[in-house]
Structures are given as structure tokens and as C-alpha cells.
Amino acid sequence: MGSGGRKLEPTIPVVAVVGTGVIGRSWALLFARAGCRTRIYDRDPAQLEKALAWLDQNRELISAHEKLADALAGAGYVQESGPEEIEIKKAIYRELDQAADPQAILGSSTSAHDMSEIADGLAGANRCIVAHPVNPPHVIPVVEILPGVKTDPNVVTRTRDFMTSIGQTPVLMNFYVPAFLLNRMQAAVIREAISLVESGVADVDAVDAVIRDGLGLRWALMGPFGVANTNADGGVREYFTRYGEAYKNCMDQLGPTPSFDPELIERLGQGTDAMTGNASRDETLRWRDRLISRIRELKAKDPQP
Amino acid sequence: MGSGGRKLEPTIPVVAVVGTGVIGRSWALLFARAGCRTRIYDRDPAQLEKALAWLDQNRELISAHEKLADALAGAGYVQESGPEEIEIKKAIYRELDQAADPQAILGSSTSAHDMSEIADGLAGANRCIVAHPVNPPHVIPVVEILPGVKTDPNVVTRTRDFMTSIGQTPVLMNFYVPAFLLNRMQAAVIREAISLVESGVADVDAVDAVIRDGLGLRWALMGPFGVANTNADGGVREYFTRYGEAYKNCMDQLGPTPSFDPELIERLGQGTDAMTGNASRDETLRWRDRLISRIRELKAKDPQP
Numbered sequence: 001m002g003s004g005g006r007k008l009e010p011t012i013p014v015v016a017v018v019g020t021g022v023i024g025r026s027w028a029l030l031f032a033r034a035g036c037r038t039r040i041y042d043r044d045p046a047q048l049e050k051a052l053a054w055l056d057q058n059r060e061l062i063s064a065h066e067k068l069a070d071a072l073a074g075a076g077y078v079q080e081s082g083p084e085e086i087e088i089k090k091a092i093y094r095e096l097d098q099a100a101d102p103q104a105i106l107g108s109s110t111s112a113h114d115m116s117e118i119a120d121g122l123a124g125a126n127r128c129i130v131a132h133p134v135n136p137p138h139v140i141p142v143v144e145i146l147p148g149v150k151t152d153p154n155v156v157t158r159t160r161d162f163m164t165s166i167g168q169t170p171v172l173m174n175f176y177v178p179a180f181l182l183n184r185m186q187a188a189v190i191r192e193a194i195s196l197v198e199s200g201v202a203d204v205d206a207v208d209a210v211i212r213d214g215l216g217l218r219w220a221l222m223g224p225f226g227v228a229n230t231n232a233d234g235g236v237r238e239y240f241t242r243y244g245e246a247y248k249n250c251m252d253q254l255g256p257t258p259s260f261d262p263e264l265i266e267r268l269g270q271g272t273d274a275m276t277g278n279a280s281r282d283e284t285l286r287w288r289d290r291l292i293s294r295i296r297e298l299k300a301k302d303p304q305p
Numbered sequence: 306m307g308s309g310g311r312k313l314e315p316t317i318p319v320v321a322v323v324g325t326g327v328i329g330r331s332w333a334l335l336f337a338r339a340g341c342r343t344r345i346y347d348r349d350p351a352q353l354e355k356a357l358a359w360l361d362q363n364r365e366l367i368s369a370h371e372k373l374a375d376a377l378a379g380a381g382y383v384q385e386s387g388p389e390e391i392e393i394k395k396a397i398y399r400e401l402d403q404a405a406d407p408q409a410i411l412g413s414s415t416s417a418h419d420m421s422e423i424a425d426g427l428a429g430a431n432r433c434i435v436a437h438p439v440n441p442p443h444v445i446p447v448v449e450i451l452p453g454v455k456t457d458p459n460v461v462t463r464t465r466d467f468m469t470s471i472g473q474t475p476v477l478m479n480f481y482v483p484a485f486l487l488n489r490m491q492a493a494v495i496r497e498a499i500s501l502v503e504s505g506v507a508d509v510d511a512v513d514a515v516i517r518d519g520l521g522l523r524w525a526l527m528g529p530f531g532v533a534n535t536n537a538d539g540g541v542r543e544y545f546t547r548y549g550e551a552y553k554n555c556m557d558q559l560g561p562t563p564s565f566d567p568e569l570i571e572r573l574g575q576g577t578d579a580m581t582g583n584a585s586r587d588e589t590l591r592w593r594d595r596l597i598s599r600i601r602e603l604k605a606k607d608p609q610p
Contacts, residue, residue, distance in 0.1 A: 112551075134519045135536070142519030169518040171511040179555040181507055181515045186529070187555045188493040193529045202486055206476040208528025210486045213474040214439045214447030216528070217597045219521030223513025224491070224498045225577045230589055231440070237574040244565030246417075250484040250492045251563075257556040260549030269542040272530045279610040284535055287610055292522045294603050298596055305584040305592055 008034045011158070011165040012105075016041065016075035018068065018096065020051035023109050024081035026136035031079075032061040033138065034166035040064050041071035072100045077162055079131065081109040089118045097124040105155055105162075107131035111183060114176040115148030125150035129159050131170075132180060139289045141169040141296070144180045195255020197271060198264060204271025220295055221304065313339045316463070316470040317410075321346065321380035323373065323401065325356035328414050329386035331441035336384075337366040338443065339471035345369050346376035377405045382467055384436065386414040394423045402429040410460055410467075412436035416488060419481040420453030430455035434464050436475075437485060444594045446474040446601070449485045500560020502576060503569060509576025525600055526609065 013036060017028045020042040028051065031038040038061055042048040048064050055062060065071035072078060078100055082092050089110060096106050097119075106128045108118060119128035130146035137143070143163050147156050156172070163170040173181060193207045218227050225236060232239035240247075258264060276284075318341060322333045325347040333356065336343040343366055347353040353369050360367060370376035377383060383405055387397050394415060401411050402424075411433045413423060424433035435451035442448070448468050452461050461477070468475040478486060498512045523532050530541060537544035545552075563569060581589075 140519055140522055142515055144515070169514050171507065171514045173507050173511070174505055177501075177504075177506050178558055179551075181501055181512060182519055184501070184555060184559060185494055185497050185512075185515060186520055187552055188497040188559055189490055190529045190533070190552065191556045191559075192490050192493040196482075196486055196489065199482075200479055201482050202476065202478050204530045206478070207486060207490075208530050209474050209476045210447055210449070210490060211524045211528035212526055212531065214445055214487055215491055216521060216524030216526070217445055217600060218593065219516045220525035220600060221517055221521070221593055221596055223516035223521070224495045225509045225513050225573065226517065226581065228495070229577050229581060230586060230593060233586070235574070235586065236577045237570055240565055240570045240573065241567075244570070246484075247492055247495065248562055248565060250489060251496045253483055254489060254493055254496075257553055260545055260553060262546075265542055265545045265549070268530065268545060269540070272534050272541045276531065276534060281535060281538070281540065283610040287607070288523065288526055288535060291526055291603055291607060295522060295525060295600055298599050298603075302592065302596060305588040 008167055009165060010034050010036045011162045012076040013037060014039070014074050015077045015079065016071045016100075016104075017079050017081070018042075018071065018092065019081035019083075019109075020048055021081060023133065023135060023137070024079070025051040025054050026138045027079045027081060027109070027133065028062055029055060029058055030138040030166060030168075032058055036061065036166070038062045039071040039073075039075055041066075041068050043068075068095060069099045072096070072104070075101065075104055077105045077107060077159075079107050079109060084110060084112055086113055086117065089113055090120075093118050093122060093128060097122045097128070100124075103127075105129065105159055107159060109133060111180065112178075115146060115151060116176065117148075119148050119150065126152040127155050129155055131159060131163065132182075133168075134182060136289070137168070139292050141167065142182065143168045143170045144173060144182060145170045146173040146176060146180065191257060192254055194258045194264070194268065197268065198258060199255065203274075204268060205275040208275060221299070226304075313472050314470060315339050315341045316467045317381040318342060319344070319379050320382045320384065321376045321405075321409075322384050322386070323347075323376065323397070324386035324388075324414075325352055326386060328438065328440060328442070329384070330356040330359050331443045332384045332386060332414070332438065333367055334360060334363055335443040335471065335473075337363055341366065341471070343367045344376040344378075344380055346371075346373050348373075373400060374404045377401070377409070380406065380409055382410045382412060382464075384412050384414060389415060389417055391418055391422065394418055395425075398423050398427060398433060402427045402433070405429075408432075410434065410464055412464060414438060416485065417483075420451060420456060421481065422453075424453050424455065431457040432460050434460055436464060436468065437487075438473075439487060441594070442473070444597050446472065447487065448473045448475045449478060449487060450475045451478040451481060451485065496562060497559055499563045499569070499573065502573065503563060504560070508579075509573060510580040513580060526604070531609075 015031050015036045017040040028040050115130045119125040132144040134140040160170040228239045229236040320336050320341045322329050322345040333345050420435045424430035437449040439445040465475040533544045534541040
């Protein structure tokens with residue numbers, strides 16, 4: 001489904017998922033669908049049970065383990081999805097580095113931390129890497145790959161190859177920047193979107209419609225450079241040469257970082273309520289995941305020339 | 306096609322298209338497909354011929370006119386798509402206001418100018434309004450609606466109703482801001498995208514992949530507020546309360562406005578070349594329009610709950 005119907009051949013046959021919250025269980029589903037033997041672990045047995053219930057019909061290749069060492073045994077790739085606190089991440093990585101097979105790659109779902117810091121001082125720092133997914137990874141293919149200063153280039157290559165082999169789209173960051181790539185670009189849009197509502201130019205629904213019935217339709221197919229490249233006869237060079245000054249003027253007038261104070265958040269909440277009505281979140285999430293899978297199928301069947 | 310297969314009943318049966326370049330001819334196709342009698346005019350007869358050739362099989366409801374007055378006769382809505390220079394726009398609007406039927410709405414495709422300025426001094430300033438499409442309007446539904454200070458509220462309502470009736474998504478701006486809504490949010494993404502490439506964090510293809518295989522898949526369905534609303538159990542209020550501080554930190558560190566100097570543009574050009582290979586622009590545009598139409602069909606058949 002998520003891979004657009006292609007037959008997948010994972011380059012790493014046995015994987016472990018450590019931490020089975022919303023992100024971890026989605027990784028487990030993704031790995032198992034791709035054909036990996038998937039060993040899952042959570043230090044909270046109740047969380048592990050919840051994940052198994054959610055995985056439901058997709059458990060053929062999945063085994064749950066009460067001890068970390070059992071989950072790691074034989075796994076060539078480990079996906080860690082624990083709490084986003086640096087001291088917890090460091091403690092988990094100390095455990096993983098001690099208990100995992102020597103050749104195993106230790107990938108982290110962190111959206112915030114630098115692997116140079118998480119793996120600092122570990123004997124196996126060379127096999128530690130960030131593999132940050134978009135929620136939920138079994139639906140959305142991008143994975144941000146961020147090596148630490150000690151990560152072996154071969155581990156970077158193997159991680160990218162593995163992600164590609166299970167139908168994901170790995171994107172390489174050359175070094176750490178706060179919030180990585182995706183959340184920075186998301187923050188850029190959210191900042192301007194909030195500014196437009198806060199200043200009274202337009203309401204929440206109008207701003208969202210500009211994305212969902214406008215820019216987002218192009219961005220589901222091409223990123224900003226691909227779009228710019230199609231927006232002038234002479235491609236991206238002509239586009240930025242012709243419109244560079246206009247963009248500079250516009251960019252210099254974009255809105256400031258909002259306060260996120262309670263009054264602003266409540267105003268955005270009321271605007272969003274007016275837009276979404278009484279739709280249930282679960283139903284909306286199922287709809288989102290269903291339609292994203294169909295858009296990916298369209299793209300897989302009719303790829304960009 | 307563009308409307309996702311719904312039967313359309315235009316609220317205004319006869320329209321005129323003034324200026325038949327890339328945007329004007331796309332409007333003509335959109336109007337005619339929706340069932341409007343569509344009268345097209347360009348002061349350059351060669352441009353009019355080119356538009357007729359492009360419209361090809363879709364000319365049943367379209368008539369071309371060599372005189373502006375003939376094109377305007379009987380039209381209840383006029384879509385102006387002339388050059389983006391304020392003095393030319395003002396001159397065109399003087400002509401339109403003199404020659405169009407008294408009840409006709411005079412809509413402009415301008416992406417840059419304030420209708421308060423274009424229509425300044427006109428007897429019919431109350432019927433003048435910006436209706437800025439995304440290129441191409443027969444594929445992408447968003448239309449930014451921006452009244453001038455003298456625009457009659459009834460004209461705003463009639464324009465929005467008309468756009469809705471032909472399958473477009475009108476979004477209302479309450480007052481003028483430079484670059485309107487869409488190009489501001491696009492500029493926010495482009496600024497950060499360029500900054501990430503320029504600083505060496507990632508290459509053009511990686512940055513674009515984050516959008517086309519990540520954020521863009523969600524944004525084809527929901528705008529930033531809709532996405533935020535689905536990203537926490539408690540909706541947009543919980544999301545911005547929980548992540549507000551993290552967003553503020555991130556937003557304060559986003560990249561600066563780029564120089565758009567020739568060296569930077571060439572670097573972006575080389576990155577884009579490496580990403581797109583030898584694909585022809587025409588073929589890529591046909592692919593883009595085909596897939597956007599299919600995404601709109603998916604959304605029309607399976608709308609958001």
C-alpha cells in the first residue's frame with residue numbers, strides 16, 4: 001500500500017523496534033509490510049500490548065519481547081522511538097550499544113537531537129544515526145537521515161539503502177541544524193499562516209484553502225525547486241532571475257514569529273473549529289492516511305518524467 | 306475534470322476574457338468547461354490566434370473578438386489578464402469600465418496590485434475586484450479574492466459565488482498585503498529551502514523530497530491549521546500549546562532572505578538539473594496537470610469528514 005504496490009526486497013531482513021508508541025508501532029507496521037522480521041520491545045508492557053492490538057491483522061512477521069536483549073537478538077537494524085529527552089535518549093543508546101549485535105545499525109526517530117550528542121562517548125558511536133520519520137511513517141515516505149560526527153559513512157549508505165528498499169524516501173542532511181529540514185520548512189509556513197490570520201488579512205479557513213486547494217496540490221508532486229523549474233520557460237534559473245527581486249521584497253515583509261500566547265492559540269482554535277466542524281479526529285486521520293496512500297499510488301503508477 | 310466530475314451551474318452565464326496569454330487562455334478553458342459562453346479578446350491578434358489554437362477541442366462555447374466592445378457585449382463577468390504593470394492595468398480598467406455592461410463585474414488576475422489603486426478614480430470602482438488565480442486556473446482551484454476600498458460587498462459575494470459555481474475555491478482577503486496570501490506562503494518555503502541548500506545542510510533534491518514525499522502529501526489535503534489540528538489528541542489548541550515554545554525557537558533561527566545573485570541562482574540551477582535530468586518542461590507540465598486533476602478527483606469522491 002504505502003509503497004504504491006511495488007514489490008519490496010529489504011536489504012536488512014531482521015529489525016528491532018524499541019519504543020512502541022504512535023511512531024514506533026507505525027515503524028513496526030512499515031517494516032513488517034515490507035517483509036522484515038520485526039521484533040518489538042517497550043519497557044512498558046501496557047504500551048507493548050496496545051501496539052500489538054493496533055497492529056492487529058499485520059502481525060505475521062512481528063514478535064513482541066519483554067526483554068530488550070531478546071528483541072535485539074539477530075536484528076541488523078534497530079529503530080529507537082523513545083521519549084524526546086536527551087538524557088533518556090543517551091541512556092537508551094548506552095543500552096542499545098551494549099546489547100545489540102555488533103553489526104547492527106542503531107537508528108533514532110528523534111526529531112530534535114543531534115546524534116553527535118546522543119552517541120557521545122559510546123564505543124559504537126560509528127553505527128548510530130538519526131532516521132527521523134514523518135508521522136506516520138507507514139503512510140508518509142520521507143525519512144531524514146542525519147549522521148553524527150562519528151557515524152561511519154558506510155552506516156549512512158546502508159541506512160539510506162535500507163530505507164529505500166522498504167519503500168521510504170531517505171533524505172540526507174550533511175550536518176545538524178535545529179529542527180532538521182522538514183520541521184524548519186513547516187515552521188516557515190506556519191509562521192506566515194499565523195501572521196496572516198493574526199493581522200486580520202484572512203481567516204483560518206482561507207489560509208488553509210490556499211494550501212490544500214492551491215500550493216499543496218503542486219507540492220504533493222514537486223518541491224519548491226521543482227515547482228520553480230516548471231514556472232518559467234527557461235526553468236529555475238530564469239524563474240529566480242526574473243522574480244528574485246520581487247521575492248526579496250516579499251520575503252523581507254513576511255510576518256514575525258508569533259507569541260503563541262493563550263489568546264492567540266484560542267483564536268486559532270476557534271478559526272479551526274469553524275473550519276472543521278464536528279469531524280472526529282480518528283475519522284479525519286483515517287481519511288488523511290487513505291488519501292495519501294492513493295496519491296502515492298498515483299505517483300507510483302505515473303511517475304514524474 | 307478540474308471540478309472532480311461535479312455538474313456545474315455557473316451563476317453568470319456569459320463571461321469575457323480580456324488578455325489571452327497563458328493565464329487568460331486557461332481561464333477561457335475553465336469558463337467554457339463550466340458551461341459559460343466565453344468571449345475572448347486580446348489586443349494582439351497573434352496572441353488571440355495562439356489562444357484559439359491552444360483551446361483546440363474546447364471551443365464550442367468560446368468566441369473570439371477583434372474589438373474589445375464586441376467581447377464585452379452581454380458579459381456579466383470580465384476576467385482581465387493583461388501585463389502586470391500598474392499603468393497598463395489602470396488603462397485597461399478605464400477601457401473596461403467604459404465599455405462593459407453596467408452590471409458586469411470586472412475581475413483582475415493581478416498577483417501584485419491593489420484594486421484600490423487600479424480602480425482609483427473610476428466611476429465603476431465599486432464593481433472592480435481582484436480574482437487572482439494559481440497557474441493554471443483550469444487545473445488548480447484556488448482564487449484569491451481581494452476587494453478594493455470602493456468595491457461593493459455585493460460584488461464580493463457575487464464573485465465568490467460565481468467562482469464556487471464554476472468549481473473554483475475562492476478565498477477572501479480582507480485587505481491588501483503585498484504578494485497576497487499564496488505567494489507569501491510560497492516565499493516563506495522558498496526562503497527556507499534556499500537557505501538550507503545555500504548553507505550546505507542538504508542538496509536541492511533532498512530539500513524538494515522533504516516537500517514532495519513528506520509535507521506536500523499532507524498539504525494536498527489540509528493546510529497548516531488542519532494539519533496541526535490532527536497532530537495532537539486535543540487538536541490545534543493542544544498542538545500549539547505543547548509545541549509553541551519549540552516552534553518559536555525554530556522560527557527565530559530560520560534562514561535569512563537570500564541574495565538571488567547569479568552565483569546562487571546558478572548553484573540552485575545545477576542542483577535542479579541534477580534532480581530533474583533531461584525531462585522536457587512540456588512533458589513535466591502535462592504530468593503535473595494530469596496528476597493534480599486526479600488528486601482533485603480523489604478529494605471530490607472522498608471528501609474530508
